[in-house]
Amino acid sequence: MLKKGSKLNSILTGSCPRCQEESMYVDPNPYNVTKTLEMHDHCSKCGLKYKIEPNFFFGAMYVSYAAAVALGIAIFVIAHFGFEASLKNSFIAILVGLLALMPWVTRVSRNIYINMFVHYQKKND
Numbered sequence: 001m002l003k004k005g006s007k008l009n010s011i012l013t014g015s016c017p018r019c020q021e022e023s024m025y026v027d028p029n030p031y032n033v034t035k036t037l038e039m040h041d042h043c044s045k046c047g048l049k050y051k052i053e054p055n056f057f058f059g060a061m062y063v064s065y066a067a068a069v070a071l072g073i074a075i076f077v078i079a080h081f082g083f084e085a086s087l088k089n090s091f092i093a094i095l096v097g098l099l100a101l102m103p104w105v106t107r108v109s110r111n112i113y114i115n116m117f118v119h120y121q122k123k124n125d
Helices: 007-013 056-082 087-117
Strands: none
Touching: 007 087, 056 087
16 A cells, blocks of 8 residues: 555654665554654664754654644544534543544654655665
């Protein structure tokens, strides 16, 4: 489904943005909350250093904010207009939804951010 070499593949799988051969994360499961942010230092296949500079992933906070706002709006629209929930229940749905998706949003935000700077390089065999 996701074609190797596409940004979307790297973003959704959490794989190295340069070679897309292995996961950037120590534990691929974002819901293992003790290891959600734990990353390898570099890719063992292509050698890409993931933390390009000190505090590189601070920029991912802006991406995370935008993703959380978009998800919050989507959850509100679905709850309020789709399920005809009251305003109070719609906001409760936003809170529950964002809390449940927080580890995933955090990972995807980091993936989006690093993919803004690093591009796929096809192996020359």
